[in-house]
Amino acid sequence: MTRAQPGNHDDSHAVLQRIAGYRGAPPPGACPVRDVLDRVGQKWTLLILAGLETGPARFSALQRAVGDISKRMLTQTLRQLERDGLISREVFPTKPPSVEYALTPLGRSALAPIAALMDWAETHHDRIRDARAAYDAAEG
């Protein structure tokens, strides 16, 4: 594939530059980058994707896996991800109804770049912490 290797500096620049062209473009959907990044930045999106990574899960199982998410937010985030085609939703008409969520191939393909970003975060978070401490000490 011709996709940029995440570690490739030159390609990174080319991609970064591209978003500049979207400035001042209000219509939603005009900037897929903004679109995806906004979703990634949402509080629960990553936790849910992580929770589905090992396999399909039901609503309650997911809620337990994520931890302190409310049903409201779980439902909402799940809907968004489903709408974006990142996860699938299957209803089983059992006596107590159960619903199973699972990553789609598209959803699974998103894990790699997301993991890259999280990896960067883990690698550099101590440096960031230091920078914050220094900044706060200076102007706190």
Place this chain on the structure above:
Amino acid sequence: MTRAQPGNHDDSHAVLQRIAGYRGAPPPGACPVRDVLDRVGQKWTLLILAGLETGPARFSALQRAVGDISKRMLTQTLRQLERDGLISREVFPTKPPSVEYALTPLGRSALAPIAALMDWAETHHDRIRDARAAYDAAEG
């Protein structure tokens, strides 16, 4: 070190799984991943980083480059990025005061994983658009 290769599927999983351990951990700074992702998800962060990518820029130049950002938000985002050590701020005591912002090495190192994510977004945004159209048509 043993950092995951962003494109490596197996390692991606390992990294993803790691965030599950942070569930239910309220204290800020406890989860560097959440921390960084939240910042990335903010509306203007990426545009500003992109604007600084080609080199240092002054406040107004940056505002023009980004587009429709208000001074308030520009200042705020700039401060956060400075605090995190991703950008530097230098004041020149000229007659009309001027301030120049620039990416630090740390900030520059963040561009690669961010670009990887944006690359994914661009590669798959048509698929996402289709999924949304289908979803909206079905339950609109």
Place this chain on the structure above:
DNA sequence: CTGAATCCGACTTGATACTG
């Protein structure tokens, strides 16, 4: 069990006006 609906507080963003 899986959600939908409602209420409400907290945080985010923007517009505007003012300062050094």
Place this chain on the structure above:
DNA sequence: CAGTATCAAGTCGGATTCAG
């Protein structure tokens, strides 16, 4: 030029309650 201060509006998220 480069901000700061203030206010208004919108959004996000949680708790609670109700329904299929």
